[in-house]
Amino acid sequence: MDxxxxxxxxxxxxxxxxxxxxxxxxxxMIVEQAVVAEEAGFTGVAIGEHHFTRYIVSAPELLLAMIAARTSRLRLSTGVTLLAHHDPVRVAEELSTLDVLSGGRAELIVARGVSQRTDEAFGVHDHLRARFEENLRLLLTLLAEPHVTWRGRFRSPLEDVTTVPRPIQQPRPLVWIGSGSAASADLAVDLDLPLMLPSTLRDPDTHLPVVERYREAMGGRGRVALPSHMFVADTAASARARWRPHLEAYANFADMWRGDGEPDVDAIMEGAAVCGDPAEVAGRLNDLAHRMNLDAHLVMVDIGGMPHSSVVETIRLFGEEVLPHLTGTRVASTG
Known part of the structure; x- marks a missing residue:
């Protein structure tokens, strides 16, 4: 498991x-945390895209380029790219440039997004799902093929277009669909793409029907990944005491996108969020991987105004005491 x-x-x-x-x-700090993650043995880093909120990363590709310059092994992914709001030609060029600069380490997670304010600011007023699907199909073609001639519904046509530079990874860099909906899972099946579940602080079991639908339709192919908010410390009591105020601050901030009402932080900590000593965290992540039939796990540490030193400490402890005990995980060499 990655x-x-x-x-x-x-x-x-x-x-x-x-x-x-x-x-x-x-x-x-985000760049530094990614560098530490490589040293700790993580497979990769994924950096999200948001606009007009207190999430301040609006151009994750730029941070990933900085991280590429300071790492040699770490996989470099967005988490996610709001593809309905972007020109797929430009996305293909940026991803391929990152792939070339990083020596073939670039990935992409694409999703539709959940912010109407972002939709309006980018001029996407209607047909969001149809725009997303059209952009995704074109993006995959541009990444894999030169001399693309194309006609679509939402952008001007292309005539014999080859985006440059061409990516190092062949036939193209890895692209995930990020969503927890049945419609997106069906699209992932149709396009033979891996499925990335959402990071919503909801009980992971709510995604099981979508995972089962995807797995059955893929017939043994495909990959599934789950994001989990996570904190680890030397003792379970210390982990809970240190993390709780930051998790609560973050859950209250993110509630406008979760839409579940006032968050129950204790319930979150026992369900969607993974917190404890190394043995407990490893056990819970292994249980999630088995129950959700996962191929990859994304762990999210840096939330709610947590001090940078605490984030780095947790990443290092996770690498030393948790990663080696995760089922099916090969700890990457830091040499």
Whole structure:
């Protein structure tokens, strides 16, 4: 099983101290955390895209390029790219450029997004699902083929277009569909793409019907990944005490997208979020991997104004004491 570090980049004050780092420091911390993740043996890093909120990463490709320059092995993914809002020609060019610069380590997770404000600001007023699907089909063609001639519904036609540079990975870099809906799972099956479940702080079991639908339709092919909010410390009591205020601050902030009402942090910590000492965290992640039939896990540590030092400490402890005990996980060499 592959393990990625997922970073969405919320820019919230520390609920314990009230302190808040600058935007520039926050973005630099994300790069540093990815570098530490490679040292700790993670498979890759995934960095999210958001607009007009206190998630401050609006151009994850730029951060991934910085990370590429400071790492040699780490897989580099968006988490996610809001593909209905972007020109697939430009996305193909950016992904291929990252792939070339990183020596063939670029990936992409694409999704439709959930913010109407973002839709309106980018001029996407209707037919969001249809735009997403058309853009995705064109993107996959551009990544895999030169001399593309294409006609579609939502953008101008292409005539003998070859995007450059061409990606190193053949036939193209890995592209995931990010969603927990049956419609997106069906699209993933149709396009023979892996499925990335959402990071919503909901009980992972709510995604089981979609996973089962995808797995049955793929007939033994395909891959499924799950994001999990995670914190590990030397003792379970310390982990819960240190993480709870940050998880609560983040859950309250993210509730507008979860839509579940006031969050029950204790229930989240026992369900969607994984928190404890190394043995407990490894056991719960292994249980999730078995129950959800996962091929990859994305763990999200940096939330709710957590101090950078605590995030780095957790990433290192996870690499030393948790990764070696995850079922089916090959700990990457740091040499």
């Amino acid at each position: 393990v990625y570090l997922l970073i969405l980049g919320d820019h919230l004050p520390n609920p314990c101290s009230g302190g808040e780092v600058s935007e520039s420091d926050r973005l630099r």
